[in-house]
Amino acid sequence: MAGIVACILLVFVTVITAQPQAVFLEYIQGRMGVLEERIAQWHDQSSRFSGELRDFKNQVLKMLENIEKERDSLRNEMENTNVRVNRLEREVDYIETQNPAPPCVEIDEKLSDHHGAKKKKKEKYQKITDCSDTISQVTAMKILKRFGSSAGLWTKDLAGNSDRIYVFDGAGNDTVYMYPRMKEFTLSSPTRKAAKIRLPFPWIGTGHIVYDGNLYYIRQDNEFQVIKFSLANKTIIDSAVLPIEQQVPVYGLSKFNYIDIVADEEGLWVIYATKENEKNICLAKLDPSSLSIEQMWDTPCPIENAESAFVVCGSLYVVYNTKLPSRSRIQCVFDVSGTISSENVPIVYFPKRYGSHSSMKYNPREKQIYAWDDGYQIIYKLNMKHRDELY
Template identity: 55%
Template sequence: MQDRISLWHEQTNRYATELREFKQQMVAQIETLDKDKETLRTDLDSVGTRVDRVEREMDYLETQNGAQPCVDVDDKLVEQQVTVVKEKNKVKYAKATDCRDMISSIKAMKILKRVGGPKGMWTKDVGSSSGKVYIFNGTDEDTIYEFGSIRDFTISQGTSMAKTVRLPSPWRGSGHTVYNNHAYYVKEGKELRLIKYNLQNDSVADSAVFPVQDHVPVYSLTPETVIDLAADEEGLWAIYATKETERHISLAKMDANTLDIEQMWDTPCPRENAEAAFIICGTVYVVYNTALPSRSRVQCVFDVSDMVTNDDAPLVYFPKRYGSHSSLKYNPLEQLIYAWDDGYQILYKLAMKKKLEV
């Protein structure tokens, strides 16, 4: 009788233990299901956004490769449609801010260190004051090096103190930018695709086909760069070139959230002998190599608000030390240019003045 009671107690304890374990498993599964539910809801929202994006891209492709009409279209009507598009691009630019700064001169130059190959890009987040530094080494790679500060970057042995961010696809060229916690870069294939990558949750936030045909390198001295993305006080920009305007550089204002193009301009700035460019307050400054081996110079300026012309712009020389600049990125919070020169990371301190003072 005593043995049976002991066995009954043992079985009861075992069943109670199993029941508790089962309860814990069920609670954990319910929590997992709740998380999966939220993830699915987020994914559905993302899918909805991407469907909208695909629809916009299909609309664009249809305009580029539309079916031949069954009846002849009046040539005058076609000309009118082309004129409407061109006139839309000539509409006066509506500034997002009241910034009127332009370069007066290069106040100082500081060579921080040498990390990486001859071509690349380094920058801070243009749209935030986080202080983080981002290194894009090379013209066809997929790993970003993120440093907590300029000091961490300076004292680090190579990239030993950096966090590595692996992108889902390689970038092309050295025309990337970091803006409001997102890396914007170009993926090259059958078409040029802009990628917006969220650096906080390590995921692609959006992507879009850049709607130009027959693209060519932006700068003759940096042929790997097919689109140079830049951010300033006004937001996100794309500097590019096509066979249609092969001798000169073009400019587009973009929506940083949707990657839509808001407005486009053909500039008078030639591609020949150009190294790189940067944008300040809606003005693009194109830097060219000079006959002097230790200098490069801003030789062409294009202001979307028509406040500054080449005749107005001051002569600005960069005291270059090594090769040619593969990238120049302006930081409006610091009024510094982050330059990559033959693997050396250089800071240029700018002296500024107001556009109306020219």
């Protein structure tokens, strides 16, 4: 009997201990089944994503091929358009030379005598040189580089043999950059090989000039002053307030210029405008030693749409444009000696492609113009002819 009871107890204990193991195994099997299902789903999704990625890659490759074809087509169209534009420009140049714009109208005598105001000197200018050239056409244009602001000026010493380049960046500053030669200016970064010349007073506008070792520049305090600054000694030699009242911007497209100092074979000149004669540009001869005005003229050249001007052999050439930049042209000429007029001189066009000239400095030695066009430094080579050939 005792043996039977012992067997029964052994069986009961075995059943009790085996039941948790079966439950645990069943739980593990269930979890494994869930994992197998998730792995199967991951494989399906991975295969689907791989197929979609492959299809997307093929689509992108086709798009790139189409873009490359369109780019080649656009390139060909641009080349054809460029050829057509160049042909059209040549035709426009020809038409412009055959149909020049109307010349400037002579100024009304009342403008200079209004209300008993002080008359400009009407006598003809007595030339000090035998220069009798006038501009026939612009024969070449060379773009040197792009430097600095949209407005500025660059020039050489217009009365010396120096090769130094002077750069005025902007329409208002106090630092002039000086390069020893054209090569350094052309090839260097904006200020890498430049010597900085700090001026005692800031300038205004782009009407400054380097002449015979001195810098003549415009300063605005209570009035506009002409400052004569020695580049050798870095000191002010002289300054003067010109006998000009109620000044207004001299160029309709360059509102920052109230006085423009220029040079030619005769010396220094001042281009300006006043409220008394607010529709037309005025001209004066400047003594470089004393900064005094030797003679003054009212010109028939309008301020409207003028962008810059310069003097050659005693003749003022005014360059015009439009508010929406097109082609610059010399449309008005005023000769202080009275030997030529706008009616006798053909309209000269500049082959520019940017905006509006903020400065144009004529170099009498080189017969070239150093121009600043929307930040680009440009040299225009001029073709000259004798005044007698105009008649």
